[in-house]
Each structure stands twice: as structure tokens, then as C-alpha cells.
Amino acid sequence: MDYKRLAEQILELVGGKENVSGLVHCATRLRFNLKDESKAQTDALKKTKGVVGVAKSGGQYQVIIGSDVANVFAPLNELCDLKESRVGEEQKEKKSKVATAIDTLSGIFTPILPALTAAGMLKAVLSLLVAFKLVASSDQSYQILNFMGDATFYFLPILLASSAAKKFKCNPYLAMMLGGILLHPNFVNMVSASKESGEAIRLFMIPIYNASYSSSVIPIILAVWFMSVVEPIADRISPKAIKFFSKPLITILVSGVVTLSVLGPIGYVISNYIATFLRAMESYGWLVSMILGAVFPLLVMTGTHYAIVPVGINNRMTMGYDSMVYPNNLASNVAQGGATLAVAFKSKVSEIKQLAMSAGITAVCGITEPALYGINVPYRTPLYSAMAGGAVGGLFVGLMHVKNYSGGSPGLLTLPSYIGGDSLRDLLFASIGAGIAFVVAFVICFILYKDPKEALEGDGKEKDSVSAENKSTVETEKTETFVSKEDCAQPASDCDMVCSPVSGNVIPLSEVKDEVFSQGILGNGVAVIPDEDVIVSPVNGTIVSIFDTLHAVGLLADSGEEVLIHIGLDTVKLGGKYFKALAKTGDRVSVGTPLIQVEFDKVKEAGYDTVTPVLVSNTAVYRSVTGETGKHVKAGEPVIQVQK
Numbered sequence: 298m299d300y301k302r303l304a305e306q307i308l309e310l311v312g313g314k315e316n317v318s319g320l321v322h323c324a325t326r327l328r329f330n331l332k333d334e335s336k337a338q339t340d341a342l343k344k345t346k347g348v349v350g351v352a353k354s355g356g357q358y359q360v361i362i363g364s365d366v367a368n369v370f371a372p373l374n375e376l377c378d379l380k381e382s383r384v385g386e387e388q389k390e391k392k393s394k395v396a397t398a399i400d401t402l403s404g405i406f407t408p409i410l411p412a413l414t415a416a417g418m419l420k421a422v423l424s425l426l427v428a429f430k431l432v433a434s435s436d437q438s439y440q441i442l443n444f445m446g447d448a449t450f451y452f453l454p455i456l457l458a459s460s461a462a463k464k465f466k467c468n469p470y471l472a473m474m475l476g477g478i479l480l481h482p483n484f485v486n487m488v489s490a491s492k493e494s495g496e497a498i499r500l501f502m503i504p505i506y507n508a509s510y511s512s513s514v515i516p517i518i519l520a521v522w523f524m525s526v527v528e529p530i531a532d533r534i535s536p537k538a539i540k541f542f543s544k545p546l547i548t549i550l551v552s553g554v555v556t557l558s559v560l561g562p563i564g565y566v567i568s569n570y571i572a573t574f575l576r577a578m579e580s581y582g583w584l585v586s587m588i589l590g591a592v593f594p595l596l597v598m599t600g601t602h603y604a605i606v607p608v609g610i611n612n613r614m615t616m617g618y619d620s621m622v623y624p625n626n627l628a629s630n631v632a633q634g635g636a637t638l639a640v641a642f643k644s645k646v647s648e649i650k651q652l653a654m655s656a657g658i659t660a661v662c663g664i665t666e667p668a669l670y671g672i673n674v675p676y677r678t679p680l681y682s683a684m685a686g687g688a689v690g691g692l693f694v695g696l697m698h699v700k701n702y703s704g705g706s707p708g709l710l711t712l713p714s715y716i717g718g719d720s721l722r723d724l725l726f727a728s729i730g731a732g733i734a735f736v737v738a739f740v741i742c743f744i745l746y747k748d749p750k751e752a753l754e755g756d757g758k759e760k761d762s763v764s765a766e767n768k769s770t771v772e773t774e775k776t777e778t779f780v781s782k783e784d785c786a787q788p789a790s791d792c793d794m795v796c797s798p799v800s801g802n803v804i805p806l807s808e809v810k811d812e813v814f815s816q817g818i819l820g821n822g823v824a825v826i827p828d829e830d831v832i833v834s835p836v837n838g839t840i841v842s843i844f845d846t847l848h849a850v851g852l853l854a855d856s857g858e859e860v861l862i863h864i865g866l867d868t869v870k871l872g873g874k875y876f877k878a879l880a881k882t883g884d885r886v887s888v889g890t891p892l893i894q895v896e897f898d899k900v901k902e903a904g905y906d907t908v909t910p911v912l913v914s915n916t917a918v919y920r921s922v923t924g925e926t927g928k929h930v931k932a933g934e935p936v937i938q939v940q941k
Contacts, residue, residue, distance in 0.1 A: 300365070303347045304373035307360055310345065312336030314377045321407050322370040325349075325666035328407065329358040350670030352812060363659070363667045404464040405518065406606060409456045410706075413610070416449035417705030421713030424703075428716055446703070450614065454479050454510055454517035461518050465525035471549055472521045478553050479510035479517065479561065500554060506562035512614040514607055516564030520556040527551050568611055583695030586625040590691020590734070591684045593629035594669055595818070613704060618717060623701035624727060628690030628734040630707050634661030635686055635738035636679035637668040639746060646748050661735065663708025674816050676749065678917050682742035690734025697726040750921065793856045795937035796835040796888050797930045798911050801827040805926045806910060811866050814910045819861065822912025823924035823936050831879075832893040833932045834886040835911055836860055843892070844869070847876035850892055851914075858939055859915040864895060866906040875899045889933040913939060 308314060311329055316337075319330030331337060337358055342351050347369070349361040362369050423442045426432045432439045449456065455476035462472035478484070491498050491507040498505040510516055531547035532540070589596075589605070596605065609622030638657035644650045649672070656667035673680040702717035715727040797803065802825065809815045809824050834840075836854035843850050848868040852860045864876070875896040880886065897907045916922045920940045930936060 300368045301372040303345070304369050304376060306345055307342065307348070307369070308373060308376050310338045310342045311358065311360070317377050319404075320370075320374060320377055321404065322366050325361055325363050325366055325664055326352075327360040327362060327366060327370060327373065329360070331358045334358055349667050350674075352670065361666050361670045363656075363664075401464055402607060405457060405460045408460040408463075409453075412449045412456060414705050416446050417703045417711060417714050419446035420703035421705060421711055421716070424716035425713045428721060450512045452476075452480065453512050453514065453610075453614070457514065457517050458521055461521040462525075465522055467521065467525040467528045468545070468548070471528070471545060471552075472524060474549055475520050475524060475552060475556060476517050478557070479513075479520075485509065485511070500557070503554065503558050505557045506565070508562055508565040510561060510565070513565065513568060514611050514614060515568050516556070516561040519560040519564045520552065523555060523560055524548060524552040568615055571608065571611055571615075582620055582698060583692055585621060586628075586695025587688050587692040589622070590625040590628040590632070590694075591688035593626055593687060594633060594665070594673065594680060594683060597665065597669060609701070610704065613702070618700035618702050619704075620698055620700045623704065623707055623714075624694040624699040624730065625687070625691035627701075627707040627711075627727060628694055628730050629683070629687035630663055630665050631661050631709065631731040632686030632690055632734040632738040633665045633668050633673060633679075633683040634658070634708075635735035636683040636742040637672045639682070639739045639742035640672055640676065640679050643743050643746050644748050649748065661708055662710050663706030674818065676746070677817060677820075678746045679742050680818070681917065682738045682745065685741055686734040686736075686738025689737045690730045693733050694727060694730035697730070699723050699726045699730060701727075745917065793854070793858060793939040793941070794935040795822070795854070795858060795860055795911065795913060795939065796933050797823075797825055797936045798832050798835045798862045798892070798932065799825055799827040799909055800829040800930065800932045801825040801909075802929050803924070803926045803936055804908070805924065806912065809866070809908055809910055810906060814863070814912070817916075820859075820912040820914040820916040821922035821924065821937075822910060823926055824908050824910045825930070825936075826908050827895075827897055829932065830895050830897055831891050831932070832862060832864060832895060832909070834888060834890040834892055835862070835933075835936075837887045838885075840880055840882050840884045840886060840892070843878060843880070843882050846871065846873045847878055847893055848873075852886070856939075857915075857918075858913050861910075861912055861914050862892075863910045864893060864907075865900055866908060868900065868905050871900070871903065871905070875903070911937070913937065 307327065308317070311317065311331060312333065313336075316332050317329055318332050321328045334353065339351050342348055342360060347362065347365070349363050352359040352361065419442065423432075423439065423446060426442075427434065427439070432442075455473050458472040458476035459469050462469035487498055488507045488509055490496075498507055508516075528544070528548045531544045531551075535543040535547065605622055609619040609626075612619035612621060634657045636657075637653050637660055641650050641653035641657055644653060653668075653672050656671050659665075660668040669680075673683055699715065700717060700723045701714055702723075703714040705711035705714050709731065712724060712728055712731070715723040717723060804824050804826060806817060806822055806824055807815050812818075814824070832850070834852060836852055836856075836858060838852050838854040838856075838858075838860075841851040841853050841859075846869050848864050848871070850862045850864075852862075854860060868876075877894040879891040879894055884890075886892070895907075900907055913919070913922045921938075922940075923938050925936050925938070
């Protein structure tokens, strides 16, 4: 593959280097910070050879490449030519606090993942050597390999300081100096002496907390954030004639003292409280593990897993092991691999088989993005199967209190990271949990998966040559003509219709600015941009649930469709404001029965998107669920065709 050419194509399709304000990569993705995401040609990117998929989450525009991502990143980074002088030119996008936090954590932890993975794998290999009595703990070979593996964890504050400095836009070398201050042997010795003698450490009259910061996470992040505040102040107050040395002096002196006396202790206490809380939660760990094992794919898609990964790292640094994050992540990753490999074995489409086989193998080894975005999300059944397998596998490792000792990318290759203590117990149960997750996901997916009809029809056949004019005409007719039961390809009894819950313009789910809807994770359907204030029932059936916040309604149609109406995006945050219930859970309804009255004008003024997805959440049980888009409809007119 011509990686340079692919990099050029990607850069052009994200809006050119002028639109890129930041770029990093993880194991499988290019993570862009774009000045204007509307300039990115997402559909064209998804169709680009070498691109597995595109995701938008946590304030980042993510292009999924797979295991070749580093080869694409290198020429792309050169083409972007990101310089420090350009950092201040970034047009700041309005983000939620949660999105900002996730973006920050992602930017800090993503660059150091290779070092963490290398250290974890090295420790895992060493554990195997000891387990098979190839080396003894007293051997010099063991000691050398051990400190090589420990180096990343011991000096973690320095690594985090470098990446945090880039994220907080301050000098990375001064930030690493802060990390070095926390880890300096003289300070470490002073802390040890203080704990033994009971005498406080003081800098003149300022008390210094006697905490040990090796392998810590939170203190250095707080320290670098504070330094990013101090550095511009130091720049402003420093006279030009002496700024070269006065600016760094003021920055490091103020930041260093405040870190040692205030921020470091705060971070140390927070880390210990988290560890204490998680120890207390271990008796309920099976429930947390089951839930996380099921939802981890969704967390990856939204980028929120970056808010959880540091918890696992903090656990290992404070308790010596992690039983809350990595074990259930192992179950989830292997389950995704199992579901994807089931597709590889069952699919009759050569392209799907090839992609699923390679992505499945990669997933069981710990890298799930090719499987997630290439197979599981597009075909949904593998995703649901993987979530089921992850839940069962997560439940097992939670019940067995499986402990991870050295991290690494959760997968079969890092199973030795579960070797610790005086036995191979955790390794045994981690392996069993991974096996359970794999088998459950594989079996469910193999039973339920069906190749998409269009893929079967197109595989191995040449597409008919159609002129652009005729093609356009055909597409227009398709989107502008509603399908009645009489028009269904199947007999009327095999064809049901779901109507629009509100008057407005109908658009495809793919245009909804929410990954959960646009990628069809919750099912197929359409979205309506409303121009009236009353939401009505789209089917004859029963109201299954009306959320307390009134932003969503679930219905069960008499014909069996499970229908979800989601009124606006993120409107749950309104807490029911501007919404009025006109019906209640359990009510029998027919097409056109009023459900919810919404003051859409006020919802818009509050800053929320009013687009209303309506979808069939049990899509997987039907032959096809297709929406009719591209026109204005009245409430109660058909918009979704369901073929059994």
C-alpha cells in the first residue's frame, strides 16, 4: 500500500492541513482535532481504500486505519506540519464538559500507550519465564528484565508530563522537569526518612507532604495543568531583556513548590481514595464487570473508555493489581473477536469473509477497532453477540475476582499479565473467562448472522452500467415515493409500515449528529426535523415506556416492531423542561394518538438539536427495515417499511 498517497487523500478529505489543529494516533486510529468538522468529507473518507471507518467522539475526528496506522501517521504528520506557533490559532469549539474531559484524557494517555504496552508485555514474558522455571528471581537476567519492565511504570509521571504538556499547551521539557522533581532520589529518600522519623519536610516555612509519587497518575496531571496557568503569567511579567531565563525560572519555581506542597498531595489522596473505594466495591465487582464487559464496545465508539482506562492504571499503581477494568475489557475484546470470526465462517460474501477473518484475529489479540468498525457496527448482529459474550465473560471474571498485574492491550497475547502472587490462579480464570466470552459471542453470532441482501446480490457480479443522469433519476424516485403495503415486494402480511411521529422533513439516520443513531447501533429507521410541536404514535400498539425526562418514548406495535422515538439530541439534559406528557406508559395507542407536546422553539433556543430519530430497535429479527427519506411528511404518514 502507498501510505503517503493514502495520507494525502485523508488530509484532503478532512479539509486540508489548514483545518487540522491537532493530530495523534493510537493503535488503530488517526485522531484529529479539526477547526471545522463540517469541512470533513466523512462519506468520501469511509469509501477510501485503506480506511476502515470514521468516528466522531470526545471532541476528536477519528479515522480508523487498523494496524497500519503508524505507517499512515508518519507521512500525514509531515504533511500537516503542525508547529507550536499554530497552536494558538485553533478555533475553539464549544464542547460539553464531559467531551472536554474525555478529549483531555485521550490526548494525555494515547501517546504513552505504546510504552505501557511494551512494559506490560515485558513483564508478562518475565512472568512466563519464572512460571516455567527458566529464570529465578535471584538471577541477574531476571533483575535486568524486571527493571526494564518497571521503568515505564516507575517513571510514569515523566511520560504523562510530556503528553499532558502537549494537551495543556505548555513547555513539555519544563513539564518533564516537574515529573523529575517528584521522582528525584533525594526527595524519595527524604520522604522515606520523614515517614520513619515522623518529622515533617519543609521548604523554608512551607510544609511538603511526604508522599511517594513513583508510578502515580493524578498528581502530575494536576501539576502540568497548573503549570499551563503559571507559564503565560510568567511570560507576561518577565522583562524582555531577561525573559529567556526569568520565564522558565518563575514557571518551574512556582509550579514545583505548589506541586510539592498542594497539588501533589491532593492527587495522592484522590488516588488512594479511588483505590479504597474500588477495594470496597470488589464484593460487587461481578456486577461492574458484567456491565463493562457488555458496554465496552459502545464506550470505545464514544471515546469514553479513556475515562476508564486511567482507573485501571491507577489501580495497578496503588494496589498492585486491577480487577475492575482490564479483566472485563479482556472479555469484551475477545468476545468481539469471537463474533467477528463467526461472521468469517458463516458469510458467503468473499469481501466480508476476508475482512472478518483478519479483523477477528486482531480483536482476540487486543485491537478491536477493525472488527468494531469494519464488521460489528455495520452488521449489528455481531455487535449484539459481542456484547452478550462480553457480559457473560465479564460476569465470570468478576465472580472469580480475576486480577491483572501488568496491563498491556487486553487480549490473548497479554494473558501472561495475569500471572502474579504465588499461583497461576488469575491466569487460569482469565483464560477461562476469555474462552467463555469467545464461545458465547461466536455461537450467538453464528446462529443469528445473515449476510446483507445487497452484499449477496453484488458479490462476484459486475454492476450494471447506468448513466449518471438515469442513476440520479432512479434515486430521486426512490426517495420521493412512499411505499404502501400494496407496493411491497412481499405479500401484504409480510410487510408492515411505521409512520412518522411528527410533521417535518425526513432525513436518513446517517445524517444525525450522534454516532449511536447515525451508525444504526440501536436499529434502522429515519429521522424527522420537526415543524410541529406534537409527537404522535407511529404505530398501533402499546406504550412500553415514557422516560421521566419525556425525551424518548418506546412502543411495541401490534405487528411486533419495537419502536423508539428519541425527541431531539441530548435533550435528556433538559430534565423534562419544555416537554408535556399527553399519554402514559401502558396506554393502548393507534397511529396519530398524541404522546408528547414539545416546545421545539424553546428547545432550539436552549441550544439543542431538535432532530427526532424514529427507529425499529429489533431490526435484527426482520428481513429488512428501510426508511423513506428526502421529503416532507405529515404526522401519521408512513416512513419506514418493515419486511418480515
